[in-house]
Structures are given as C-alpha cells and as structure tokens.
Amino acid sequence: xxxxxxxxxxxxSGDYADILIEEGFYTTVSFNGKELKSYSTYSxxxxxxxxxxxxxxxxGSFVDSKKIPNLLTELKTGSELIGSSRQKPIHLKxxxxxxxxxxxxxxxxxxxxxxxxxxxxxxxxNDLLLNQKIVxxxxxxxxxxxxxxxxxxxxxxxxxxxxxxxxxxxxxxxxNDKTTQLLRIxxxxxxxxxxxxxxxxxxxKQTRILEELVNADPIKGGVFPVIxxxxxxxxxxxxxxxxxxxxxxxxxxxxxxxxxxxxxRLGKPIxxxxxxxxxxxxxxxxxxxxxxxxxxxxxxxxxxxxSGRMHSRExxxxxxxxxxxxxxxxxxxxxxxxxxxxxFIDSGESExxxxxxxxxxxxxxxxxxxxxxxxxxxxxxxxxxxxxxxGKLGNMVRDINMSGNLFSTLESISMIGNNITFSxxxxxxxxxxxxxxxxxxxxxxxxxxxxxxxV
Amino acid sequence: xxxxxxxxxxxxxxxxxxMIKHQVTNIQxxxxxxxxVKKNNLTDFxxxxxxxxxxxxxxxxxAKNREKLVDAAIDLSKAGRKVDFHFSNxxxxxxxxxxxxxxxxxxxxxxxxxxxxxxxxxxxxxxIEPDITISTSNAKTSIATTNGTNISQKxxxxxxxxxxxxxxxxxxxxxxxxxxxxxxxxDKALKKIAKEYKLFKKSFTPExxxxxxxxxxxxxSTLIYSFLTGISGDNLVKxxxxxxxxxxxxxxxxxxxxxxxxxxxxxxHSTPFDNEGIPTTTKYLVENGxxxxxxxxxxxxxxxxxxxxxxxxxxxxxxxxxxxxxxPFSNSIYVSPGDKSEKELISSVEKGxxxxxxxxxHSGDYRQGRFSVSVGIGYYIEKGKLKGRLVNTMIAGNIYxxxxxxxxxxxxxxxxxxxxxxxxxxxxxxxxxK
Numbered sequence: 001x002x003x004x005x006x007x008x009x010x011x012x013s014g015d016y017a018d019i020l021i022e023e024g025f026y027t028t029v030s031f032n033g034k035e036l037k038s039y040s041t042y043s044x045x046x047x048x049x050x051x052x053x054x055x056x057x058x059x060g061s062f063v064d065s066k067k068i069p070n071l072l073t074e075l076k077t078g079s080e081l082i083g084s085s086r087q088k089p090i091h092l093k094x095x096x097x098x099x100x101x102x103x104x105x106x107x108x109x110x111x112x113x114x115x116x117x118x119x120x121x122x123x124x125x126n127d128l129l130l131n132q133k134i135v136x137x138x139x140x141x142x143x144x145x146x147x148x149x150x151x152x153x154x155x156x157x158x159x160x161x162x163x164x165x166x167x168x169x170x171x172x173x174x175x176n177d178k179t180t181q182l183l184r185i186x187x188x189x190x191x192x193x194x195x196x197x198x199x200x201x202x203x204x205k206q207t208r209i210l211e212e213l214v215n216a217d218p219i220k221g222g223v224f225p226v227i228x229x230x231x232x233x234x235x236x237x238x239x240x241x242x243x244x245x246x247x248x249x250x251x252x253x254x255x256x257x258x259x260x261x262x263x264x265r266l267g268k269p270i271x272x273x274x275x276x277x278x279x280x281x282x283x284x285x286x287x288x289x290x291x292x293x294x295x296x297x298x299x300x301x302x303x304x305x306x307s308g309r310m311h312s313r314e315x316x317x318x319x320x321x322x323x324x325x326x327x328x329x330x331x332x333x334x335x336x337x338x339x340x341x342x343x344f345i346d347s348g349e350s351e352x353x354x355x356x357x358x359x360x361x362x363x364x365x366x367x368x369x370x371x372x373x374x375x376x377x378x379x380x381x382x383x384x385x386x387x388x389x390x391g392k393l394g395n396m397v398r399d400i401n402m403s404g405n406l407f408s409t410l411e412s413i414s415m416i417g418n419n420i421t422f423s424x425x426x427x428x429x430x431x432x433x434x435x436x437x438x439x440x441x442x443x444x445x446x447x448x449x450x451x452x453x454x455v
Numbered sequence: 456x457x458x459x460x461x462x463x464x465x466x467x468x469x470x471x472x473x474m475i476k477h478q479v480t481n482i483q484x485x486x487x488x489x490x491x492v493k494k495n496n497l498t499d500f501x502x503x504x505x506x507x508x509x510x511x512x513x514x515x516x517x518a519k520n521r522e523k524l525v526d527a528a529i530d531l532s533k534a535g536r537k538v539d540f541h542f543s544n545x546x547x548x549x550x551x552x553x554x555x556x557x558x559x560x561x562x563x564x565x566x567x568x569x570x571x572x573x574x575x576x577x578x579x580x581x582x583i584e585p586d587i588t589i590s591t592s593n594a595k596t597s598i599a600t601t602n603g604t605n606i607s608q609k610x611x612x613x614x615x616x617x618x619x620x621x622x623x624x625x626x627x628x629x630x631x632x633x634x635x636x637x638x639x640x641x642d643k644a645l646k647k648i649a650k651e652y653k654l655f656k657k658s659f660t661p662e663x664x665x666x667x668x669x670x671x672x673x674x675x676s677t678l679i680y681s682f683l684t685g686i687s688g689d690n691l692v693k694x695x696x697x698x699x700x701x702x703x704x705x706x707x708x709x710x711x712x713x714x715x716x717x718x719x720x721x722x723x724h725s726t727p728f729d730n731e732g733i734p735t736t737t738k739y740l741v742e743n744g745x746x747x748x749x750x751x752x753x754x755x756x757x758x759x760x761x762x763x764x765x766x767x768x769x770x771x772x773x774x775x776x777x778x779x780x781x782x783p784f785s786n787s788i789y790v791s792p793g794d795k796s797e798k799e800l801i802s803s804v805e806k807g808x809x810x811x812x813x814x815x816x817h818s819g820d821y822r823q824g825r826f827s828v829s830v831g832i833g834y835y836i837e838k839g840k841l842k843g844r845l846v847n848t849m850i851a852g853n854i855y856x857x858x859x860x861x862x863x864x865x866x867x868x869x870x871x872x873x874x875x876x877x878x879x880x881x882x883x884x885x886x887x888x889k
Contacts, residue, residue, distance in 0.1 A: 057490070
C-alpha cells in the first residue's frame with residue numbers, strides 16, 4: 001500500500017503534493033446513570049491529499065485509495081484555477097525532509113487492556129458517583145482513540161506515527177426542588193491507561209462541590225475583578241488569545257493581521273504564554289503534525305510582548321515567520337488547519353492569598369465550561385465560583401459566563417500565581433473540526449475587569 | 456448492505472445497516488481572494504445488531520469483510536446495552552424530491568463563476584473584499600433492516616455563503632443560500648449588508664439592567680435549540696428535562712407556534728425517514744404557546760412506553776459523524792411568522808437590543824433552558840433605529856421565562872441550520888453591560 005502511494009506521488013507532475021493515510025481504532029463505553037449507553041469498538045480508515053500547484057491549493061478526502069490518482073489530477077487542475085486568479089501565489093515554507101517512525105512511550109498502552117476491563121473500570125467510577133446521595137444522574141464515558149498515520153510528500157518526507165488518547169469524562173447532575181445543576185468531570189487525556197487508575201479522589205471531590213452547587217445562588221451580572229483557577233485561566237488563554245495566535249485565523253483578516261504584529265506589547269511583563277506540543281503527557285502532545293513538521297515550544301507572549309505565532313507551512317511562508325508544527329486535522333475527512341497543541345500561561349510569582357486580599361468585591365471562578373471566540377471578543381463559562389468580599393472567599397455562585405475584549409483583558413491581568421496546573425481533558429472546536437488532542441494549562445491569575453452575565 | 460442483512464439473518468440476529476455516501480465540492484474566497492478548493496468522496500456505515508435483547512454497534516468507513524463485521528457486532532452485543540425495541544419494519548415512506556440536477560452538474564469552474572459574480576455585484580454597493588464559500592454536495596442515505604425496511608434517499612445541497620468582515624471583529628455580516636438547488640444572493644440582500652456595515656462605526660455598551668430584545672433568526676434558533684433539548688426523549692429518560700409532565704400546558708407566550716415538518720418537498724430541511732429507518736412525521740411541538748409533542752427515537756420511546764416520532768438522528772452540537780449515537784432531534788423546525796415586518800419590530804422599540812449572533816451558548820446549562828451569552832453581532836436600538844454595534848454586552852435568562860413575554864414576531868422568516876425562523880421581539884431580557 002505505502003509503496004503504491006509513493007508511486008502515485010512520484011508520478012505526480014505538479015509542484016507539490018502530500019498524502020496522509022490513517023487507520024483509526026476507537027473504543028467508547030458510556031453510562032447514563034445505571035444504564036449502559038454505548039459499548040462499541042470500531043475502525044475507520046481513509047486518507048487526505050493536498051496539492052499546491054502554480055500558486056494555488058486544493059485538497060480532498062477519500063475512503064477508497066484507488067481513487068487517489070484521479071483525485072491528484074483533479075486537485076492539480078483545481079489548484080491551477082486558484083493560482084491563476086490570485087495576485088499573490090500560495091507557497092509552502094521550506095521544511096526539513098524527515099524520515100521517521102514514532103510511537104508514544106507509555107506505562108500501560110490501552111490496547112493491552114481488554115474491553116471488559118475498560119468496562120469494569122468505568123462502571124466502578126460510575127457506581128462510585130451514583131452511590132453519592134447528591135448525584136441524581138451521570139453521563140460518563142470511556143473514550144480511546146488509537147490512530148496509525150502514514151504521511152508522504154513529494155519532497156521525500158515519510159513519517160509513520162501513532163496517536164493514542166484515553167480519557168474518562170462526562171458530567172454529574174444534582175438536583176433539588178429549585179434547580180438541576182451539572183458538574184463536569186474528567187481524568188486521563190493522555191496516552192497512558194495508567195492515568196485512569198486509582199482516581200477516586202477526583203470524582204469524590206466533584207460530588208462534594210455538586211452538593212454545594214445546588215444550594216448556590218445564581219451569579220449577579222456586572223463588571224468585576226476576578227481570580228481564575230488554573231483550569232479556567234487555561235480556557236481563558238486558549239479562547240481569548242490562543243485563537244488569534246493561529247496564523248490562519250488572521251491571515252486573511254487585514255485588521256487583525258495589523259493588530260497582531262510582532263513585538264507588540266499585549267500585557268504586563270509578568271505575562272508569558274507558550275504553545276508546546278513537544279512536552280509529553282498532555283492532551284495536545286504529539287511528535288509530528290499532519291504536514292510532517294515536528295512539534296516544538298513556541299513563545300507566543302514573552303514578558304508581555306507578542307513574540308511568536310502558530311503556523312502551517314503555508315502561513316509561515318506568507319508571514320515570513322518560523323515553522324511551529326501546528327497544522328493538524330481531526331481525522332482524514334478534514335483538511336489540516338492550525339491548531340493549538342498545549343497552550344499555557346507560564347508560572348508567575350504571586351501567592352493565591354495575596355490575590356484574594358487585593359479584591360474588595362469580586363469573584364473566584366473555577367473549572368472551565370467551554371468557551372467561544374469571535375476575533376477579539378471572547379466568551380467562556382465557569383462551572384462554579386465564590387464571591388470575594390473584603391479579601392475573603394464567601395458564598396458559592398452558579399450559572400457563570402463571562403466575556404470581554406482580548407486586548408483590554410490581557411492588559412488587565414495583574415497577578416499570576418506561582419503554581420502551574422495542566423487540565424487533563426482538552427479539546428477545541430474550529431472550522432467544524434473537534435480536536436480532542438488540544439491541551440491547556442495555567443496558574444491562578446487575577447484579572448482586574450471582566451464582564452459577567454447574570455440574572 | 457443486502458449481504459450484511461442476509462448474513463445477520465443466517466446468524467439469527469436482528470440487524471440494521473445505515474450507509475451514507477457523500478460527495479462534496481467546495482471553494483473558498485478569503486478576503487476576496489480565491490483560496491482553496493476541496494473535493495471529498497466519502498462513505499460511512501453503521502451496523503447495529505440485536506441479540507437476545509442486547510445491542511451491538513459498529514461503525515466504519517468501508518463495509519468490507521462483511522462476515523467479520525457481523526461477528527464483531529454480535530460479539531459486542533453480548534455485553535451491550537439492554538434494550539426493549541425492534542429495528543424498523545416500515546416499508547412505506549413519503550416520496551420526496553430532494554435533489555436538483557442543476558446542483559449535480561456544477562463543477563469547480565462554475566462555483567468560481569458564482570463566487571466571482573456575487574463578489575462583482577457587491578462592488579456596486581461598497582468597496583470591500585468578502586469571504587465567500589460555495590459548496591455543493593451529493594448524498595445518498597440508505598437503511599436496511601432484517602425486519603424488511605429497505606429504503607434510500609438522495610439529496611443535493613447548494614450553499615452560497617457570503618460574508619463581509621467587520622473591522623476589529625472576528626465576526627461579520629452575512630447572507631447565504633442554503634437549498635437543494637443553486638441560487639443567487641440577490642442585489643437587495645447585498646445592499647442591506649452595505650447599509651448594515653455602516654452601523655459598525657459606532658460602538659455601544661448598554662447599562663446593566665433589563666431591556667427589550669429583538670432576536671434575529673439565527674440567535675432565536677439558538678434559544679429554540681435549548682427548547683429542543685427540553686423536549687428530547689433523552690433528557691426525559693434521564694429525568695433532567697424541565698418540561699417533564701408539561702405536555703398540553705402553556706409553556707411559552709400564546710404568540711409562539713413551533714412546527715416540526717420534515718416532509719416538505721424540495722426542502723433542504725426534509726427527510727422521509729430518520730437514521731433508524733422510521734418514517735418522519737409532521738407535528739406541532741408548540742401550538743399557541745402550549746407544549747404539544749416530545750421527540751423520541753426508538754430507545755427513548757421504548758423506555759417511556761410510547762412510539763418513536765421518527766426523530767432518531769446522529770446529531771451532536773459539537774460535530775456529528777457516523778459514530779455519534781442516535782438521539783432525538785430535529786432540524787426541520789418552522790416557527791410560525793407573525794404579522795409585523797422586521798422593520799416595524801425595530802421601530803417599535805424605544806430603547807433595546809437587536810441581536811444577530813450570540814457567543815458562548817454551549818458553556819451554559821442550555822438543557823435547563825438557561826442561557827448566559829455574550830452578544831457576538833448585535834446592535835443598540837434607540838428611538839426605533841439601529842444605532843451601532845454592541846460591545847462588551849451579555850444577556851442572560853431562562854427561555855421558559857423570557858419566551859412567555861413575546862411582544863411581536865416578524866412576518867419574514869429565514870433559513871438557519873435548524874429550520875426556518877422569524878425575528879422575535881421579547882419584552883425584557885437581563886443585560887450585563889456597563
């Protein structure tokens with residue numbers, strides 16, 4: 001098969017082409033309360049082709065590899081059509097030719113564990129949750145993906161790599177006569193089955209928070225100083241800043257391209273933001289991206305100053321900046337786009353207690369609940385939070401969502417904690433692709449002004 | 456498909472095969488420049504077997520080595536979910552024409568021409584470089600079961616999406632065609648975009664408090680999505696639906712009527728059968744504010760001692776694929792229009808908000824009807840006129856409160872991904888701003 005694909009590329013007469021083929025094995029087991037909801041293993045295989053020819057670009061996905069020669073021809077014509085209509089041709093930045101095979105090193109590879117054992121583990125945690133009085137319903141699942149990818153391009157790069165991800169994630173519901181509340185829960189988010197074992201404490205902690213949450217009052221809307229816990233700060237930096245650091249978001253957006261210029265001051269000198277796919281053990285860790293470029297550490301903000309960006313070969317050429325290895329696809333049915341790997345705010349020097357005492361009237365917001373960006377506007381939720389009154393934590397609050405403008409909010413990060421935590425569960429949606437291999441982390445941070453929605 | 460069904464019969468199990476073939480051609484202009492071409496040719500299948508009352512499910516891209524597939528599904532069923540239903544035995548379905556030969560004939564050069572045309576016509580109204588996506592798809596969905604169902608439906612889709620980016624915003628003002636046949640974005644719509652664009656010169660942040668709000672079709676459909684999770688059999692079974700025991704009760708303003716109509720001929724929102732091979736049905740979900748129907752698939756119907764409403768779909772808010780489990784859903788929602796125009800709605804507001812797009816909906820507890828979202832694209836209304844772009848503005852509330860107080864509904868409606876929706880003016884919504 002591989003020889004055949006290489007032959008197709010050798011016979012290709014255009015400027016550049018690459019082929020990515022993958023065979024994905026997936027396992028899902030899930031419960032809704034006591035009921036088993038799904039119990040399935042399956043495999044999906046197919047591939048994706050990209051052609052860059054005469055200044056244009058064309059891509060396509062296939063299931064049947066016999067169709068590749070035809071697809072290459074069609075895409076070559078398509079690419080030429082694109083190129084001929086553009087004043088500025090599309091180019092790829094030169095990248096090292098790589099010949100490599102990569103498998104993640106793990107203590108316990110999930111493929112060595114039987115499906116029954118995975119089922120038993122999930123059932124154990126599910127029962128543990130359901131045995132807590134406060135928990136009225138669970139939605140919890142074991143998800144495992146194991147993808148074998150082979151990548152070839154006309155420059156001679158050949159990479160075989162394995163992508164593995166396991167996690168147990170979901171939500172628990174608690175209710176009383178006033179409200180039904182949902183709290184999310186998750187462990188794993190890396191290659192190692194070992195990270196799912198002996199984690200009772202994580203689940204039990206969430207049930208105790210749920211007990212408080214059903215009796216909490218809804219948050220009051222307005223503009224407040226806030227402390228974000230590491231999970232919430234991780235989502236904040238992902239949503240608010242991370243997306244605008246993806247070069248393809250701003251590439252064809254003249255205003256943002258102008259605003260996000262290198263060496264621009266974005267925050268106080270205490271602020272450092274990094275994207276790093278090469279660190280292991282997090283959801284966004286990988287060796288090579290889907291155009292054969294090695295993952296690496298990129299400083300996006302250094303000492304408060306914009307100092308790097310996430311790129312594909314195409315955008316790196318367009319911006320005249322360094323390759324970063326961030327071009328990835330959810331699976332073969334999608335064209336790779338620029339994705340964050342593991343984005344995080346680096347540790348600062350503040351103590352949590354000093355952050356608290358600096359606030360007279362504000363909130364401490366905890367545990368992320370998803371977010372969304374639209375250019376420089378962002379929005380994200382918190383699963384629960386606490387009032388801060390005169391430097392002290394007060395009552396718990398619920399139904400929390402906040403929003404703001406990227407530039408003014410980054411400037412108003414006034415304190416950064418000294419202890420970084422990475423979230424176990426990652427994930428990000430962009431351009432219709434849900435990338436579960438995307439991680440984030442941060443220490444506690446204090447932001448001086450945030451708009452909070454409330455009733 | 457036929458072979459898998461025969462093999463399953465031989466092995467003495469009930470089986471259901473769902474097969475989706477999908478061809479897509481798509482071109483994109485970004486900032487006025489033709490940027491990419493995409494051609495996909497994909498297939499997906501799902502095989503479910505019922506063995507001693509237990510479900511075994513397998514998905515994949517290629518149904519090769521059929522015997523192995525059936526055996527694997529039977530193997531999974533041994534530890535699978537216990538269910539109390541049978542696969543579809545229906546053989547009568549509504550005949551719908553959901554394809555257009557014109558859409559099938561379009562090639563990449565044609566798509567480019569359509570894009571160039573709309574780009575060129577926009578120049579008459581303003582000098583701007585738009586983002587445009589022109590996409591055609593050609594799909595065939597087939598379902599066969601061991602109980603005699605054997606049906607397939609072809610569908611073509613044409614999308615022409617035209618957006619003018621707002622400077623200093625990631626969003627934009629857009630217009631689109633979403634249809635089975637090719638269509639043209641009219642000059643009138645382009646002219647409206649150019650006019651609206653001028654509103655972005657000025658920004659407003661309202662005071663924190665309550666204000667009347669006009670929801671444009673897209674943002675209104677977000678609120679109705681929340682309602683759809685409330686009537687989903689899935690959340691009734693889990694006992695987390697706020698609408699449990701509310702059938703035939705007044706839940707919304709008497710002005711609101713919501714129809715699920717998947718059987719309109721030549722409509723992009725139509726399908727004669729769901730993803731379980733059950734005939735779809737036209738029904739009122741809400742009639743004059745009164746809750747009339749829940750949505751069920753085979754599983755949730757069996758749990759609640761009722762029958763499937765033909766709403767079992769592989770749909771998830773975060774991207775749907777063949778491996779998305781079936782759950783009750785509909786994207787053939789029609790909210791009945793009112794008698795005022797969109798313009799009259801705006802001019803009736805002394806001070807309020809006009810909201811086109813919201814952000815952060817999925818962060819909220821939408822299954823309980825709660826929303827706390829920021830305004831993505833929206834305008835401030837003063838003395839019956841749109842005054843400028845809303846910034847740093849959030850709205851929050853519960854749809855089961857705010858939709859009790861509808862002032863007016865527009866007579867115009869617009870296609871969204873969920874169906875067809877009007878503009879709706881609500882009396883008061885909580886606003887966080889200054």
